[in-house]
Amino acid sequence: MTVTSLSQREAALHAPRPFGRLVAPHLSGLRAFLLPLGLLLAWQGLSSAGLFPDYLLPAPAAVYGELATLAAKGELVAHIAITFWRVALGFATGALAATLLGALTGYSRTARDYLDPTLQALKAVPSLAWVPLFILWFGIFETSKIALIAVGVFFPVYLNLMSGIQSTDRKLVEVAQVNNLSRIELIRRILIPATLPSYLTGLRSGLALGWMFVIAAELMGASQGLGFLMVDGQMTGRPAIIIGALLLFAVAGKLSDALIAAVGRSLTAWQDGFASSQERANA
Amino acid sequence: MLEIAQVTKAFADGAGVNHTALEQVELSIGEHEIVSLVGTSGCGKSTLLRLVSGLEKPSGGRVLLQGRSVTGPSPAVGMVFQEPRLMPWLIVAENIRLALLDLPRQEQEYRIAEVLEKVGLSGFARALPRQLSGGMAQRVAIARALVRRPSVLLLDEPFSALDSFTRLKLQEHLAELWEQERFTLLLVTHDVEEAVLLSDRVVILRGHPGRVHKILDVELPRPRRRTAAEVQGLKEEIISTLDLS
Numbered sequence: 001m002t003v004t005s006l007s008q009r010e011a012a013l014h015a016p017r018p019f020g021r022l023v024a025p026h027l028s029g030l031r032a033f034l035l036p037l038g039l040l041l042a043w044q045g046l047s048s049a050g051l052f053p054d055y056l057l058p059a060p061a062a063v064y065g066e067l068a069t070l071a072a073k074g075e076l077v078a079h080i081a082i083t084f085w086r087v088a089l090g091f092a093t094g095a096l097a098a099t100l101l102g103a104l105t106g107y108s109r110t111a112r113d114y115l116d117p118t119l120q121a122l123k124a125v126p127s128l129a130w131v132p133l134f135i136l137w138f139g140i141f142e143t144s145k146i147a148l149i150a151v152g153v154f155f156p157v158y159l160n161l162m163s164g165i166q167s168t169d170r171k172l173v174e175v176a177q178v179n180n181l182s183r184i185e186l187i188r189r190i191l192i193p194a195t196l197p198s199y200l201t202g203l204r205s206g207l208a209l210g211w212m213f214v215i216a217a218e219l220m221g222a223s224q225g226l227g228f229l230m231v232d233g234q235m236t237g238r239p240a241i242i243i244g245a246l247l248l249f250a251v252a253g254k255l256s257d258a259l260i261a262a263v264g265r266s267l268t269a270w271q272d273g274f275a276s277s278q279e280r281a282n283a
Numbered sequence: 284m285l286e287i288a289q290v291t292k293a294f295a296d297g298a299g300v301n302h303t304a305l306e307q308v309e310l311s312i313g314e315h316e317i318v319s320l321v322g323t324s325g326c327g328k329s330t331l332l333r334l335v336s337g338l339e340k341p342s343g344g345r346v347l348l349q350g351r352s353v354t355g356p357s358p359a360v361g362m363v364f365q366e367p368r369l370m371p372w373l374i375v376a377e378n379i380r381l382a383l384l385d386l387p388r389q390e391q392e393y394r395i396a397e398v399l400e401k402v403g404l405s406g407f408a409r410a411l412p413r414q415l416s417g418g419m420a421q422r423v424a425i426a427r428a429l430v431r432r433p434s435v436l437l438l439d440e441p442f443s444a445l446d447s448f449t450r451l452k453l454q455e456h457l458a459e460l461w462e463q464e465r466f467t468l469l470l471v472t473h474d475v476e477e478a479v480l481l482s483d484r485v486v487i488l489r490g491h492p493g494r495v496h497k498i499l500d501v502e503l504p505r506p507r508r509r510t511a512a513e514v515q516g517l518k519e520e521i522i523s524t525l526d527l528s
């Protein structure tokens with residue numbers, strides 16, 4: 001039946017992507033740089049015109065100069081590296097714990113009854129309130145910082161994963177039931193893909209909090225890292241350093257988020273939301 | 284081959300009060316028979332299908348398949364829901380594979396190709412559900428139910444969301460599939476003409492809770508013409524019975 005009309009649609013399905021679609025993402029990627037570039041130019045222009053006092057808001061060129069000097073001494077890379085390392089370790093620890101617990105409480109009613117109320121209560125404690133205890137337990141060096149970041153990362157990942165599993169469409173789960181899927185197959189073929197979008201949202205919010213808490217940890221006491229660099233700039237009266245570190249945080253945060261987003265997009269390419277309708281309109 | 288004996292189904296609502304959806308339903312369906320269930324919205328048609336599929340357990344009475352009590356879903360019973368219910372993240376072939384996971388890989392591949400051929404979607408094995416039209420998606424759902432070669436096929440208003448032209452096509456297609464496979468078919472429908480065209484018997488459910496009100500035999504030779512006077516006559520009869528409620 002209807003074989004002829006179908007074969008046309010089928011041909012469309014296998015046709016190579018139109019050229020426009022391959023180019024468009026790069027163009028729209030460039031659009032993102034226009035605003036920051038414009039702001040930078042305006043800032044430089046206004047600074048050169050002498051509108052901002054140097055000791056409060058130095059010109060971009062001065063900021064670049066400070067960073068370049070630090071980079072030449074090899075210090076800048078070390079600061080960036082240690083901050084990245086802390087975020088990575090804290091994020092990995094927090095996300096791992098959250099994934100295990102969130103998967104457990106999302107999947108098992110019993111586990112949820114036992115564990116979730118306690119975790120929700122812990123969530124009510126502002127994460128920074130853990131600092132004194134962590135310093136007491138783990139000392140003022142790396143471990144307490146990582147622990148703080150891990151706590152910050154934990155909750156958004158945990159909550160999004162748990163609620164994602166629970167809100168999996170019952171209608172799809174029934175398909176698994178009528179087809180006698182085993183527990184493992186249900187998890188592998190239905191629960192994990194259904195939960196992935198909300199899990200990725202959790203990971204991205206968690207990462208954002210990770211960057212927030214690494215600054216908090218480094219501001220409170222560190223001898224290295226971007227947060228330390230800012231405190232140092234403040235102590236020695238060098239606003240260019242503070243602003244430079246701020247910009248580096250923005251770049252680092254954005255890059256790490258883009259990494260998760262890209263991995264996520266490739267895993268959830270099946271989604272058919274507003275974004276994909278815009279993509280089609282552009283193609 | 285399928286016995287629905289004195290089946291009652293009650294649901295507890297949030298406050299713990301029981302609402303009876305079906306009461307004392309008695310129905311016996313023979314091998315290769317096509318039976319349609321019609322009735323007003325909310326009279327328990329879907330519930331009855333879910334009881335036969337093993338997704339729900341009766342509060343009273345029994346559902347027997349080949350003399351054995353139905354305790355849960357089994358490969359012998361295929362079910363197509365009111366919506367296609369395809370996994371949006373799985374391509375068509377993988378959606379169909381969900382029904383075959385306990386078979387050897389080679390057998391899976393062979394059956395997927397075979398059933399896609401049968402529903403006229405051979406070229407779409409690698410398409411994602413979002414790339415399918417509504418009628419194509421519903422055909423994938425039917426393929427997923429048929430690929431297990433069930434002896435009973437349950438269809439819950441499978442074509443109700445489709446435009447009338449696609450619906451006519453798929454009704455013909457279903458009749459063809461039945462000629463080939465000879466499954467026992469229990470079909471819920473809102474479309475009285477569809478019921479008369481396809482089935483050997485039409486069961487009219489009525490009331491809250493739903494009960495079997497009337498069973499009509501459709502003793503017309505196949506293939507049946509939509510416009511035949513007998514078809515239209517039976518259609519009128521059923522509609523007037525439904526109107527009385």
Ligand SMILES: Nc1ncnc2c1ncn2[C@@H]1O[C@H](COP(=O)(O)OP(=O)(O)OP(=O)(O)O)[C@@H](O)[C@H]1O
Pocket residue numbers: 294295296302303304322323324325326327328329330331
């Ligand atoms: N899971 C459930 N929990 C509580 N009540 C339910 C549940 N499923 C069905 N019911 C109730 O059972 C009755 C019959 O529902 P059912 O879905 O079987 O009707 P239906 O005949 O299929 O209607 P429609 O033609 O609109 O699909 C309704 O009153 C409904 O509220």
Ligand SMILES: [Mg+2]
Pocket residue numbers: 328329330439
């Ligand atoms: Mg229904």
